[in-house]
Amino acid sequence: MKSSQTAQKPARASRRLLALALGLGLASAALGTAAPASAGTAAPSHTTGAAYARYSGTAENAAGNHAFFDAVVKSVARKQAAHPDLQSVTVYYDASQAPSFRSQISSAASIWNSSVSNVKLRATTGNADFTYYEGSDPQGSYASTDGHGGGYIFLDYSQNQQYDSVRVTAHETGHVLGLPDHYSGPCSELMSGGGPGPSCTNRYPNANERARVDQLWANGLAKALAQLNTAR
Numbered sequence: 676m677k678s679s680q681t682a683q684k685p686a687r688a689s690r691r692l693l694a695l696a697l698g699l700g701l702a703s704a705a706l707g708t709a710a711p712a713s714a715g716t717a718a719p720s721h722t723t724g725a726a727y728a729r730y731s732g733t734a735e736n737a738a739g740n741h742a743f744f745d746a747v748v749k750s751v752a753r754k755q756a757a758h759p760d761l762q763s764v765t766v767y768y769d770a771s772q773a774p775s776f777r778s779q780i781s782s783a784a785s786i787w788n789s790s791v792s793n794v795k796l797r798a799t800t801g802n803a804d805f806t807y808y809e810g811s812d813p814q815g816s817y818a819s820t821d822g823h824g825g826g827y828i829f830l831d832y833s834q835n836q837q838y839d840s841v842r843v844t845a846h847e848t849g850h851v852l853g854l855p856d857h858y859s860g861p862c863s864e865l866m867s868g869g870g871p872g873p874s875c876t877n878r879y880p881n882a883n884e885r886a887r888v889d890q891l892w893a894n895g896l897a898k899a900l901a902q903l904n905t906a907r
Contacts, residue, residue: 729817730843731869744853746826750804752899764794764896769803776830780807783845790885794892805851816843818850839876853891
């Protein structure tokens with residue numbers, strides 16, 4: 676997957692979501708991969724030629740991934756500034772638009788919450804920092820941002836049948852937390868994505884990936900809060 680990229684905001688794009696053909700309904704695989712519970716939705720519309728953080732098949736786009744992380748950090752910083760009594764950094768996600776992947780999303784959040792200390796993921800149906808969507812896209816799953824404080828993760832049905840679905844979801848969530856793709860890495864690297872092939876079922880970030888996320892959220896949030904205070 677490439678790094679995250681600029682796209683139309685899902686709130687607008689969702690009005691143009693297309694119904695999936697009923698024939699795309701896939702049976703759940705033994706590893707617990709998700710299949711559409713009913714006719715689902717297509718990928719949110721996006722700008723032609725824009726660079727997404729995809730699970731496999733494309734080169735890394737560091738600038739796009741950085742933009743995604745910046746958008747999420749700024750959203751979180753605004754919440755922290757409004758509630759200075761909060762003791763930890765929390766990133767809120769909305770999984771209501773990806774009902775077929777509730778289990779995978781919950782597992783991915785638990786994996787990251789048990790792996791890092793400086794940021795935690797929490798589900799909400801209110802004012803989320805990013806949203807999960809599900810549907811069908813020929814280029815697979817990806818993370819994207821509109822560049823203005825809104826971001827989302829799209830989970831593709833077919834790809835989540837081919838690859839370990841929790842690994843795909845945890846990998847895409849890693850982009851939200853600031854990690855880029857590293858396709859040439861081994862299966863032990865979560866951010867190697869589809870590089871090691873469908874046989875790779877590792878769902879956990881390695882020590883370097885965990886340390887990088889903790890570093891980003893120890894320093895990145897403080898910087899964002901400082902920018903917010905300067906702007907006032």
